[in-house]
Amino acid sequence: ETEAELLTYGSEQAYVQKCMACHGEDGISGTLQYPNIRGQKAMYIEAQLKAYRAGERLNKLMQSQAVALDDRTIKAIALYFSTR
Amino acid sequence: ETEAELLTYGSEQAYVQKCMACHGEDGISGTLQYPNIRGQKAMYIEAQLKAYRAGERLNKLMQSQAVALDDRTIKAIALYFSTR
Numbered sequence: 001e002t003e004a005e006l007l008t009y010g011s012e013q014a015y016v017q018k019c020m021a022c023h024g025e026d027g028i029s030g031t032l033q034y035p036n037i038r039g040q041k042a043m044y045i046e047a048q049l050k051a052y053r054a055g056e057r058l059n060k061l062m063q064s065q066a067v068a069l070d071d072r073t074i075k076a077i078a079l080y081f082s083t084r
Numbered sequence: 085e086t087e088a089e090l091l092t093y094g095s096e097q098a099y100v101q102k103c104m105a106c107h108g109e110d111g112i113s114g115t116l117q118y119p120n121i122r123g124q125k126a127m128y129i130e131a132q133l134k135a136y137r138a139g140e141r142l143n144k145l146m147q148s149q150a151v152a153l154d155d156r157t158i159k160a161i162a163l164y165f166s167t168r
Contacts, residue, residue, distance in 0.1 A: 032125055032126075035125055036124055041113065056142065
């Protein structure tokens with residue numbers, strides 16, 4: 001799957017909109033406790049979502065979001081925000 | 085202590101240089117696994133450093149850095165990179 005295809009898949013995904021609810025439409029969060037993810041390293045975003053999903057990184061809200069994500073969607077979300 | 089005083093303290097601190105070794109001089113890391121911290125929310129940076137220090141967030145390298153930091157230095161580091 002090319003990056004372009006993954007990006008299209010990511011942007012069509014409801015998950016990207018879910019991330020935006022807390023992390024901001026452009027990945028700059030409007031809440032001081034929530035990190036900006038705009039331009040963040042894709043590999044880092046991916047690793048954190050997997051860590052939340054696996055319960056290796058503890059945060060109730062993020063874990064509740066991450067458990068629903070498969071690897072492809074995680075990659076698409078990471079690619080999407082890292083390229084904002 | 086004013087933000088300006090904390091910023092001066094932070095920028096003089098060797099710790100800021102230590103952070104730069106992995107996170108980049110301007111907070112944009114040169115390593116794909118290491119997150120950018122430039123312009124990141126100060127409150128988030130502070131919370132993560134405290135979580136590493138307390139062992140609530142697990143990462144050997146970051147824990148080894150964070151255990152040496154007192155609250156004031158953590159605040160100064162967070163202020164420094166959030167204002168890059």
